[in-house]
Amino acid sequence: MSGTTMSGQTNEPVRDRIQSEITANPVMLYMKGTAMFPQCGFSARVVQILTHLGVPFQTANVLEDMALREGIKQFSNWPTIPQLYVGGEFVGGCDIVTEMFQSGELETLMQEKGVSRPAA
Amino acid sequence: MQLTPESRAERLRTVLERAFTPTRLDITDDSARHAGHAGAAPGGQTHYSVVLVSPRFRGCSRVERSRLVHQALEAEFAGGLHALALTLRAPEEPT
Numbered sequence: 001m002s003g004t005t006m007s008g009q010t011n012e013p014v015r016d017r018i019q020s021e022i023t024a025n026p027v028m029l030y031m032k033g034t035a036m037f038p039q040c041g042f043s044a045r046v047v048q049i050l051t052h053l054g055v056p057f058q059t060a061n062v063l064e065d066m067a068l069r070e071g072i073k074q075f076s077n078w079p080t081i082p083q084l085y086v087g088g089e090f091v092g093g094c095d096i097v098t099e100m101f102q103s104g105e106l107e108t109l110m111q112e113k114g115v116s117r118p119a120a
Numbered sequence: 121m122q123l124t125p126e127s128r129a130e131r132l133r134t135v136l137e138r139a140f141t142p143t144r145l146d147i148t149d150d151s152a153r154h155a156g157h158a159g160a161a162p163g164g165q166t167h168y169s170v171v172l173v174s175p176r177f178r179g180c181s182r183v184e185r186s187r188l189v190h191q192a193l194e195a196e197f198a199g200g201l202h203a204l205a206l207t208l209r210a211p212e213e214p215t
Contacts, residue, residue, distance in 0.1 A: 079197045095206050096182045
């Protein structure tokens with residue numbers, strides 16, 4: 001379901017929505033489905049990694065909102081879902097998140113951005 | 121955008137070889153593993169894994185490397201390529 005180019009302009013309400021979500025939520029994941037019920041293996045893997053790290057995160061389900069689904073691709077200049085933002089910055093999709101998790105860089109990034117697991 | 125009638129894997133290989141002069145290029149069609157779910161098309165050719173080793177990735181971050189590949193394959197994404205798992209390395213880095 002692509003059909004759009006990556007060069008188009010994100011429409012303004014969607015862009016504002018994304019900007020405020022990534023600002024308000026230190027760890028923000030755009031995914032297919034929900035953290036509880038991911039509807040794509042790649043999205044599921046990122047949820048699993050974030051859950052494993054124990055950091056609080058917020059998700060948005062792009063399958064519920066076509067404008068968001070196309071808008072996030074343009075906003076990030078990235079053609080696929082899932083997409084992870086940490087501290088308002090784009091980290092990457094499933095491959096990059098997985099590589100950074102395996103190398104320990106993702107945990108370091110979370111610490112640098114002041115994202116920590118809640119006290120037990 | 122112009123897509124030639126050969127298989128998408130062949131097109132991916134042609135485009136990536138031209139753009140990256142890779143020292144290694146492995147392309148795997150994973151479409152069958154995703155058959156029946158959203159984004160999978162009846163004819164397949166929607167989900168791929170690519171291992172690409174190229175000197176062009178030297179000095180580039182992970183996101184930059186992926187963006188270079190996405191840009192090279194923009195026509196394929198616009199034409200139904202749905203998922204692309206990327207392992208991108210410079211020649212001196214371990215895969």
